[in-house]
Amino acid sequence: MQGTSEILEQAIEQLAKLPGTGRKSARRIALYLLKQQDENVMRLADALVNLKKSITRCSVCGVISDNDPCSICTNPKRDQSKICVVEESQDVFLIEKTNEFRGRYHVLGGVISPLDNIGPDDVRISELMQRINDEKQPIDEVILALNPDSEGEATAYYLNKLLKPFDEVEVTRIAYGIPMGSELEFIDEATLSRAFATRNTF
Amino acid sequence: MRTTRTVLQNFRNHVDTEVEWAPHMNVITGHNGAGKTNLIDAIHYLCMSRSFVASSDRYVVNQDAPYFTIKGHFEGNIRSSFDVTCSYSRGEGKKIFVNESPLDRLSDLIGMIPVVVLAPEDKKLTSEGPKERRSFIDSLISQISPAYLKDLLDFRKVRRQRNTLLQEYRGPREVIIEYLEPWNAQLIEYGSRIVAKRTEVLHQFQEYLAKQYELISGMQHKPHLEYQTFCEPSEDIQEIKARYVRALEKAQDNELEREITTVGPHRDEIVFYLDDFELRKFGSQGQHRLFALSLKLAQLFYFSEQLDDLPIFLLDDVFGDLDAQRTEVLLQALIEHAGQTFITSASPVPFDQFMNFDGEKNREYTVDKGMVTAL
Ligand SMILES: [Zn+2]
Numbered sequence: 001m002q003g004t005s006e007i008l009e010q011a012i013e014q015l016a017k018l019p020g021t022g023r024k025s026a027r028r029i030a031l032y033l034l035k036q037q038d039e040n041v042m043r044l045a046d047a048l049v050n051l052k053k054s055i056t057r058c059s060v061c062g063v064i065s066d067n068d069p070c071s072i073c074t075n076p077k078r079d080q081s082k083i084c085v086v087e088e089s090q091d092v093f094l095i096e097k098t099n100e101f102r103g104r105y106h107v108l109g110g111v112i113s114p115l116d117n118i119g120p121d122d123v124r125i126s127e128l129m130q131r132i133n134d135e136k137q138p139i140d141e142v143i144l145a146l147n148p149d150s151e152g153e154a155t156a157y158y159l160n161k162l163l164k165p166f167d168e169v170e171v172t173r174i175a176y177g178i179p180m181g182s183e184l185e186f187i188d189e190a191t192l193s194r195a196f197a198t199r200n201t202f
Numbered sequence: 203m204r205t206t207r208t209v210l211q212n213f214r215n216h217v218d219t220e221v222e223w224a225p226h227m228n229v230i231t232g233h234n235g236a237g238k239t240n241l242i243d244a245i246h247y248l249c250m251s252r253s254f255v256a257s258s259d260r261y262v263v264n265q266d267a268p269y270f271t272i273k274g275h276f277e278g279n280i281r282s283s284f285d286v287t288c289s290y291s292r293g294e295g296k297k298i299f300v301n302e303s304p305l306d307r308l309s310d311l312i313g314m315i316p317v318v319v320l321a322p323e324d325k326k327l328t329s330e331g332p333k334e335r336r337s338f339i340d341s342l343i344s345q346i347s348p349a350y351l352k353d354l355l356d357f358r359k360v361r362r363q364r365n366t367l368l369q370e371y372r373g374p375r376e377v378i379i380e381y382l383e384p385w386n387a388q389l390i391e392y393g394s395r396i397v398a399k400r401t402e403v404l405h406q407f408q409e410y411l412a413k414q415y416e417l418i419s420g421m422q423h424k425p426h427l428e429y430q431t432f433c434e435p436s437e438d439i440q441e442i443k444a445r446y447v448r449a450l451e452k453a454q455d456n457e458l459e460r461e462i463t464t465v466g467p468h469r470d471e472i473v474f475y476l477d478d479f480e481l482r483k484f485g486s487q488g489q490h491r492l493f494a495l496s497l498k499l500a501q502l503f504y505f506s507e508q509l510d511d512l513p514i515f516l517l518d519d520v521f522g523d524l525d526a527q528r529t530e531v532l533l534q535a536l537i538e539h540a541g542q543t544f545i546t547s548a549s550p551v552p553f554d555q556f557m558n559f560d561g562e563k564n565r566e567y568t569v570d571k572g573m574v575t576a577l
Contacts, residue, residue: 022293112384115363149359150356153384153388154385161383
């Protein structure tokens with residue numbers, strides 16, 4: 001292509017990969033950045049690099065955190081006998097905002113999806129089973145708060161089957177008073193809060 | 203349901219076209235390639251989010267332009283007044299807006315504006331493979347039941363996941379069987395709901411079909427359709443589920459060997475009969491044509507009864523194939539029973555014998571090189 005910059009095109013390509021960004025808005029962001037002062041752009045670049053390099057995951061629950069273990073896993077006021085299983089860290093942040101749940105979390109880091117080459121061994125299911133098997137911290141409820149799509153359903157089904165032999169563990173799932181097919185992150189707080197309050201046995 | 207206006211930009215040969223429609227009969231004449239079909243295909247886009255002619259949106263963009271836009275205004279009994287816009291560009295793909303606000307999924311549009319199409323391609327319905335008949339029944343049910351459409355989409359997704367697992371997994375047999383289980387559960391759930399709904403609707407649809415075939419053919423043959431699925435059809439979801447579980451168990455070895463999902467409504471067949479003989483094997487050209495016409499008329503009447511509104515009816519180039527007597531019967535039926543109707547025709551059909559083109563209720567148009575003139 002003539003009359004355009006290869007460097008600009010490369011930046012647009014990278015930006016267009018971000019969720020919710022099409023080529024059009026990627027171009028707008030790139031041109032916006034070009035107009036900014038150097039230090040502003042550098043600050044953004046540094047923040048992005050730091051995000052990837054310095055941030056850690058809690059080795060217990062898997063949530064993105066500055067400390068390991070995270071502040072939820074180390075908080076003595078939280079109910080240690082309840083684990084809420086979610087797909088990604090952002091789901092933890094969302095549920096925390098509702099103030100409805102006072103137990104701990106387990107972030108799977110994905111859901112089962114053969115199309116994306118993700119099997120049960122590729123998400124943190126064995127880590128969850130270790131926590132269930134840990135006799136020092138008995139678990140009496142596992143709450144499945146996964147997206148109501150096919151992959152979330154398949155993962156919930158698989159987990160429920162694994163947890164069935166544990167008589168002392170009750171498996172519940174949050175009730176969705178939500179539009180079918182919606183992703184967790186698009187649900188407003190009030191709905192999510194009510195969904196938690198009305199969770200039912202799997 | 204009716205549309206009062208359609209605006210097309212770079213849609214095939216319509217670079218910039220705006221048409222105001224009459225509430226009942228709209229007859230569009232012009233040479234082949236003038237752009238008649240494109241006009242009603244644009245209306246179809248606003249009802250079903252896709253073309254009824256082209257297999258891909260790419261082919262629909264005017265060759266000199268990077269995008270197309272279609273906008274329509276609709277008025278109906280359920281929703282009294284709203285705009286639908288469909289835009290497509292090669293980079294950004296297709297988007298649908300209802301009153302300027304974007305839909306999350308294209309499928310959210312289906313059912314908002316019920317539509318029935320009769321086109322020359324419909325001869326495939328009775329003469330070709332089961333895929334055509336499945337998409338006919340799916341389009342029919344989806345427009346009256348959003349839950350059915352959701353089940354179809356979920357079933358397709360689960361089947362793709364399951365097929366990928368069957369194809370890609372390399373490991374012990376007992377592990378893949380364990381990994382298949384969560385997908386089996388969903389396959390059975392969605393698949394059973396699809397089979398139950400198809401059974402129910404096809405059962406009701408029989409009498410509509412018989413009535414329309416009799417009307418349009420004037421013949422003594424009795425049409426009949428037989429729904430074939432992996433088990434004995436039933437309207438009871440629990441019954442189907444139990445049968446699905448057994449059928450899937452039975453097919454397990456075969457599925458593991460062939461690495462594909464072999465049991466489910468994606469393999470369903472609907473067999474058409476005239477009296478006792480199978481139409482696809484023994485029907486004449488004329489019988490095929492009349493059967494397809496009856497199917498679409500039956501759909502029109504079925505919708506009219508199931509919904510609180512009459513569907514939009516699009517007839518693309520069908521009158522050329524009908525003799526004078528059939529033309530009259532069909533036109534009379536449309537005038538008396540159909541809602542807003544769009545008819546395209548290359549050769550002038552003596553429509554004014556049957557209806558008054560006053561410009562108020564009924565209107566005639568000519569199309570030439572993408573230019574539309576209301577007469
Ligand atoms: Zn933690």
